[in-house]
Amino acid sequence: MTNILVTAAFASAHNKLLDAGREEERHFLLSTLTTAFDEVEKRQPGADRARWVNNRIDQDVERNFTNNPGSQQVSCKKGCSSCCRILVHVTSDEADLLAEKVAAEGIPVDIETLRRQATYGGEEDWVNRPNAETSCIFLSNLGTCKIYNDRPSACRKYFVVSPAIDCDKEGNFAGSVLVWSVPEAEAVACATLNLSTETDSLPKMLLKRLMPANT
Numbered sequence: 001m002t003n004i005l006v007t008a009a010f011a012s013a014h015n016k017l018l019d020a021g022r023e024e025e026r027h028f029l030l031s032t033l034t035t036a037f038d039e040v041e042k043r044q045p046g047a048d049r050a051r052w053v054n055n056r057i058d059q060d061v062e063r064n065f066t067n068n069p070g071s072q073q074v075s076c077k078k079g080c081s082s083c084c085r086i087l088v089h090v091t092s093d094e095a096d097l098l099a100e101k102v103a104a105e106g107i108p109v110d111i112e113t114l115r116r117q118a119t120y121g122g123e124e125d126w127v128n129r130p131n132a133e134t135s136c137i138f139l140s141n142l143g144t145c146k147i148y149n150d151r152p153s154a155c156r157k158y159f160v161v162s163p164a165i166d167c168d169k170e171g172n173f174a175g176s177v178l179v180w181s182v183p184e185a186e187a188v189a190c191a192t193l194n195l196s197t198e199t200d201s202l203p204k205m206l207l208k209r210l211m212p213a214n215t
C-alpha cells in the first residue's frame, strides 16, 4: 500500500490480516482496493461522483449487513448522534455535493459556526472541545442529520459495536470505540481519497465553497 492513502479502518483490517498470516483474505482485501480505484477513476470528479460513491457504499453496507451475522452487534440507532460531534473529513467531490445540496434545497447554514469550526485542528482538538462547540452544522435539534441522503462517506460507513453511550465524549468516552467496518465500503472510500483533489475537515471544505472570497 506504498504511497496510497487509506482510511484508518482499511489499514487496521489489512494489518490484522497481515499479522495473523491470513494471506488469502489480505489479497482479497487488496483486490477490493484495485477494483474500487478502477471504478472511481472512470467517473468525472465532482458532486455526481460523490453521489455514485455514496450509492456504492450503501450497497456494500447493505450486503455486508445481510450476509454477516456479526453486524447485529452494531449499536448505532437513529437519533444517536455522538459521532456528529467529532471531526469529519470530506473530499472535494463531497464538498461539491454538500454545497450543491445546500443551494438547491435552501438548507440554512450557520456561517459563523462553520467559520469557527474551520479554525479547529486535528482529531484530538475536536475530541477535547465540549459537544456544544463541535456539533456538526447539519445536526438537527432532534439528533438527526439534515442532509442524511447525501451525508459524507465518513458518516455513511461508520458503525460501532461498542455501547453507543461510549461514543459520547462528554459521557463514557474512553478515547476509543469498537468500529464495525465494511471492507468494500472502505476500499471505495480509499480510492476516492486518493483520486480527489483535496480532503479536509467538513467545515473547512464547505466554507471554501459557500464563502470563497473569505477563505
Ligand code: SF4
Binding pocket: 083, 084, 085, 088, 136, 137, 138, 139, 140, 144, 145, 146, 147, 148, 151, 152, 155
Ligand atoms: S453530516 Fe450528518 S451524519 Fe455526518 S456528522 Fe454531520 S449531521 Fe452527522
